[in-house]
Amino acid sequence: MINLKNVVISGKEVLPIIEGGKGINGTDGRSSGHFAKEGCVGTISLVSADYYDNNGKVVLERSHKVKRLDRHADLIEGAIKGGIAQAQIAHEIAGDNGRIHINQLWEMADSESVIRGVLEGAKGLIHGVTCGAGLPYKLGELASSFGVYYYPIVSSARAFQILWKRAYVNYSAFLGGVVYEDPWLAGGHNGLSNAENPEVPQDPYNRVCELRSALNKLGLNQTPIIIAGGVWCLKDWENYLDNPEIGTVAFQFGTRPMITTESPISDAWKKVMLNTKPGDVALQQFSPTGFYSSAIKNKFLLRLMERKNGEISFATEKSEQYDTPLSLSSSKTVYIAASDLAKANNQINAGFSVIQETPDSTVVFLTPDEWEIMKKDRAECLGCLSQCQFSSWSGANGTTGKIPDPRTYCIHKTLFDIAHNGKTDDNLLFAGHQVYKFREDPLYANGHIPTTHELIEAIKAGR
Ligand SMILES: Cc1cc2nc3c(=O)[nH]c(=O)nc-3n(C[C@H](O)[C@H](O)[C@H](O)COP(=O)(O)O)c2cc1C
Numbered sequence: 001m002i003n004l005k006n007v008v009i010s011g012k013e014v015l016p017i018i019e020g021g022k023g024i025n026g027t028d029g030r031s032s033g034h035f036a037k038e039g040c041v042g043t044i045s046l047v048s049a050d051y052y053d054n055n056g057k058v059v060l061e062r063s064h065k066v067k068r069l070d071r072h073a074d075l076i077e078g079a080i081k082g083g084i085a086q087a088q089i090a091h092e093i094a095g096d097n098g099r100i101h102i103n104q105l106w107e108m109a110d111s112e113s114v115i116r117g118v119l120e121g122a123k124g125l126i127h128g129v130t131c132g133a134g135l136p137y138k139l140g141e142l143a144s145s146f147g148v149y150y151y152p153i154v155s156s157a158r159a160f161q162i163l164w165k166r167a168y169v170n171y172s173a174f175l176g177g178v179v180y181e182d183p184w185l186a187g188g189h190n191g192l193s194n195a196e197n198p199e200v201p202q203d204p205y206n207r208v209c210e211l212r213s214a215l216n217k218l219g220l221n222q223t224p225i226i227i228a229g230g231v232w233c234l235k236d237w238e239n240y241l242d243n244p245e246i247g248t249v250a251f252q253f254g255t256r257p258m259i260t261t262e263s264p265i266s267d268a269w270k271k272v273m274l275n276t277k278p279g280d281v282a283l284q285q286f287s288p289t290g291f292y293s294s295a296i297k298n299k300f301l302l303r304l305m306e307r308k309n310g311e312i313s314f315a316t317e318k319s320e321q322y323d324t325p326l327s328l329s330s331s332k333t334v335y336i337a338a339s340d341l342a343k344a345n346n347q348i349n350a351g352f353s354v355i356q357e358t359p360d361s362t363v364v365f366l367t368p369d370e371w372e373i374m375k376k377d378r379a380e381c382l383g384c385l386s387q388c389q390f391s392s393w394s395g396a397n398g399t400t401g402k403i404p405d406p407r408t409y410c411i412h413k414t415l416f417d418i419a420h421n422g423k424t425d426d427n428l429l430f431a432g433h434q435v436y437k438f439r440e441d442p443l444y445a446n447g448h449i450p451t452t453h454e455l456i457e458a459i460k461a462g463r
């Protein structure tokens, strides 16, 4: 047993155990309701949350309207309906136990409208909002206007200080806590800054101490820090408990709760996770958001890595360095270094015969099938992100002004697909870097899938 003390989260004493929100549909009303029922905090993901038709069936149809702006409007309307539907489910399961939070990726287009719509439509059912990926300046004002607590997700003391100075200082009453998400270990998008080396992880202890010291200087001594990323078993975090350098603390679990009977992900996805080994998760920059992210090296991710490895620089004019012509199409020829010619020809001869430009004066090589899928995905874009490198969509201006980047992918399509029984080979599987622990942890021995109750009992016991 470990000495786990209750903390006040969103106005109520709860166990310091929090379900990390996971989009799309990695956490929902059922999973979060069960976390709250155990006296913990459950987190509904608002990213295209499921909603239901009159027969109680999940509405799977995506908008096929002709104009992207109309598809985008349908997406936002659906996300609000979904958030409200999941909040109602969570509330029915949890009753008055624990707390229910919602989570939104700030870089989603119109994230403010979605949060507002859900808080309006599910009044009294939601106690807190967590937001990461980007700097959610408006979160404090938005949550406070509903009397709901807010939890920015940051990966450094510096990021929080910027948010505080520019915005949160005026909305301190409803700042419920600060999530410190380890950018080298956490699943999903990771908040590595340009100053940090993806290859050189830093000790979370020092970084959390730095955050605590920054919070104390701002008079936020009582504000809990919620540690996320690489949290599996609290026995490993005992030195963070009752420690004045860390202060009030709670722990957010992202990857581990993905394998419970109440987790919404498919059995096939759970099976892949149960069989991963150390090193099977890659921290990489393929997300069309531009952020780093961590996902399992399945066929989907390996192909993105292979495409990136095949990348070649070019110039539009012949020069001493770029002296070898490469034909991109019947009307366009560029120049590459002679030393790259074999690399280009090997890919073309292996069937990667469609050559596409990136925004960085490089080309990558695709199969004709991959190119057809890419064109279709771009044509069906829903404008889900505020800025998308894959489609060049920008919510503010209609376009980012850059050419669409063929090294990335449509994240909405793949996350929606895997969340609704899509193939585990052909889709992105976000996961934390400790996912391999499923294989070693006795709780999952012989393929056992624990209930959320069993999981929480194990966590409370430090197992
Ligand atoms: C499949 C998956 C999807 C995620 N999606 C989101 C998300 O939409 N928003 C968010 O703030 N965090 C997201 N996360 C991060 C988790 O909430 C959590 O902070 C993180 O996974 C913690 O690290 P761990 O996986 O090592 O436990 C996601 C993580 C995973 C594994």
Ligand code: SF4
Binding pocket: 288, 377, 378, 380, 381, 382, 383, 384, 385, 387, 388, 389, 390, 391, 393, 409, 410, 411, 412, 413
């Ligand atoms: S192309 Fe980009 S903006 Fe459009 S739906 Fe896909 S991920 Fe979202």
